[in-house]
Amino acid sequence: MSSFGYCNLSIVPCRKDTSDRSEMVTQLLFGEYFEITEEYKSWIRIRSGIDGYEGWIDIKQYQPVSKDTYQSLKKHTPAYVADILGVLTDETDNVSYPVTIGSVLHFTKGKEMVIEKKKYSYQGNVLTPSGKVNRSKLVEDAFTFLNSPYLWGGRTPLGIDCSGFTQMVYRLNGISLKRDASQQVEQGLALSFPEEAEAGDLAFFDNEEGAITHVGIVLEDGQIIHASGKVHVDKFDHLGIYSESQKRYTHSLRVLKKMV
Numbered sequence: 001m002s003s004f005g006y007c008n009l010s011i012v013p014c015r016k017d018t019s020d021r022s023e024m025v026t027q028l029l030f031g032e033y034f035e036i037t038e039e040y041k042s043w044i045r046i047r048s049g050i051d052g053y054e055g056w057i058d059i060k061q062y063q064p065v066s067k068d069t070y071q072s073l074k075k076h077t078p079a080y081v082a083d084i085l086g087v088l089t090d091e092t093d094n095v096s097y098p099v100t101i102g103s104v105l106h107f108t109k110g111k112e113m114v115i116e117k118k119k120y121s122y123q124g125n126v127l128t129p130s131g132k133v134n135r136s137k138l139v140e141d142a143f144t145f146l147n148s149p150y151l152w153g154g155r156t157p158l159g160i161d162c163s164g165f166t167q168m169v170y171r172l173n174g175i176s177l178k179r180d181a182s183q184q185v186e187q188g189l190a191l192s193f194p195e196e197a198e199a200g201d202l203a204f205f206d207n208e209e210g211a212i213t214h215v216g217i218v219l220e221d222g223q224i225i226h227a228s229g230k231v232h233v234d235k236f237d238h239l240g241i242y243s244e245s246q247k248r249y250t251h252s253l254r255v256l257k258k259m260v
Helices: 067-075 135-144 162-171
Strands: 003-006 011-015 024-029 033-040 043-048 054-058 063-065 079-081 085-090 095-100 112-115 118-122 189-191 202-206 212-218 223-228 230-236 240-243 248-258
Touching: 003 067, 024 054, 033 067, 063 067, 135 162, 135 212, 135 223, 162 212, 162 223, 212 248, 223 240
Parallel strands: none
Antiparallel strands: 003 033, 003 063, 011 024, 011 054, 033 043, 043 054, 085 095, 085 118, 112 118, 189 248, 202 212, 202 248, 212 223, 223 230, 230 240, 240 248
């Protein structure tokens, strides 16, 4: 089986297994598109057309699209919702609902989108990455998520995990990152020393078994912003992340990567 879909809702949970009780591994945001690889009862297994990530979603929570539409979406240069929380209108059904920062907008005319027979519009603030990455802008976007609560599998200011945080910040700057920290670490150029890192670079951390389990965005003056409990700033050096509140190192540095 192979067909295609479009996320036409605010946020759709993607689960590890075919149950609402199953672990949420990631989320789809409005405008993201995917391939359907399997169907089981009221669930479909999807593979994101943006980052290749896979999971199960409820069969009622998407808009079916043709292969031609899917291919067109992949080629289209998207814009993104720039508001932390905005309102999108489904013109076809005359309903509105919230969308979060980083949601994907495939404009076809002005601020309107036509996805097959469905018409949508978004009148809020929109970001279209220029292709040139400004490190100060990247850091500014990271602080947009400050104090967002940690949520395993989350990708929005309403709840976000460490790699969802880095992925969304980089998205707003026109750079595509994979979904998990263990995948993101395979991207970019490795740095030899923390002193080489610039604001906006990524730092990856491992556990006692040597597996990459955490990622954050390096700041100036020996600091890092990351999602752990919430998105916040901690001290950072060659050993890892030091928490002033806990008076200890909480994460062990494995490698630094330059993505821009």
